[in-house]
Amino acid sequence: MKISHIEHLGIAVKSIEEALPYYEKVLGLKCYNIEEVADQKVKTAFLKVGDVKLELLEPTSEDSTIAKYIEKRGEGIHHLAFAVEDGVANALQEMEAAGIRLIDKAPRPGAEKLNIAFLHPKSTQGILTELCEPGQ
Ligand code: ZN
Numbered sequence: 001m002k003i004s005h006i007e008h009l010g011i012a013v014k015s016i017e018e019a020l021p022y023y024e025k026v027l028g029l030k031c032y033n034i035e036e037v038a039d040q041k042v043k044t045a046f047l048k049v050g051d052v053k054l055e056l057l058e059p060t061s062e063d064s065t066i067a068k069y070i071e072k073r074g075e076g077i078h079h080l081a082f083a084v085e086d087g088v089a090n091a092l093q094e095m096e097a098a099g100i101r102l103i104d105k106a107p108r109p110g111a112e113k114l115n116i117a118f119l120h121p122k123s124t125q126g127i128l129t130e131l132c133e134p135g136q
């Protein structure tokens with residue numbers, strides 16, 4: 001697996017509407033895309049910080065994994081996403097062979113037209129890790 005860069009940081013928020021003024025007015029960043037990912041029961045908002053993005057994640061349903069995360073741990077950094085150059089499917093195979101627990105056995109569509117897959121935080125030093133590649 002070849003990681004090219006950090007694609008984004010995922011941040012769990014209760015409400016994008018309530019969180020955005022901090023990012024935009026206080027930090028001076030600009031939200032350039034808001035998008036719902038029905039599959040993951042989240043609404044996402046994207047801001048750019050140099051080449052790295054921040055992905056705000058708001059649950060759209062009580063049984064969303066983000067809703068459960070906020071319930072247990074509060075708002076905050078939820079995951080770290082690496083862009084991989086040689087394909088998410090290949091990376092997953094490599095990770096599985098290395099004994100890393102996979103949440104996704106195969107890439108699936110994510111926000112921002114990416115193909116994504118998650119690795120389990122129990123296998124990744126406590127950080128929910130997303131691998132992504134341009135897709136769709
Ligand atoms: Zn993400």
